[in-house]
Amino acid sequence: MNLRSCLPVVFLAAVFSLAEADAQSQPQLNAEEYARFEKADANLNKVYGQLLAKLDAEGKAKLKVAQRAWVAFRDAQAEMDADIMRGGSAAALLQAGSLRTNTERRIADLKQLLNSYSDP
Numbered sequence: 001m002n003l004r005s006c007l008p009v010v011f012l013a014a015v016f017s018l019a020e021a022d023a024q025s026q027p028q029l030n031a032e033e034y035a036r037f038e039k040a041d042a043n044l045n046k047v048y049g050q051l052l053a054k055l056d057a058e059g060k061a062k063l064k065v066a067q068r069a070w071v072a073f074r075d076a077q078a079e080m081d082a083d084i085m086r087g088g089s090a091a092a093l094l095q096a097g098s099l100r101t102n103t104e105r106r107i108a109d110l111k112q113l114l115n116s117y118s119d120p
């Protein structure tokens with residue numbers, strides 16, 4: 001068994017360990033993880049807007065193309081990450097966790113780009 005095949009199981013264990021104590025049911029766990037993703041997504045949109053504001057027209061066009069491609073990748077990857085639990089109640093938890101994790105990584109990438117550009 002390679003490391004990549006263990007990642008969904010490790011991720012699921014981490015999500016369960018971080019879940020709030022009052023979340024007892026699978027739907028509650030799913031909802032809490034999805035709320036974490038929504039918070040990360042709102043932060044992503046904020047950082048994305050800050051970066052757009054620093055770019056000229058050509059840079060904005062390139063960022064928009066890159067972001068659209070990244071969103072498509074993120075969503076497809078989340079579907080794949082949840083596939084290990086296909087049909088199970090924890091699939092939504094894995095999907096939301098993947099969305100959140102990849103969104104947080106994208107935020108870090110965009111912040112790095114943001115710091116690379118000087119004010120116009």
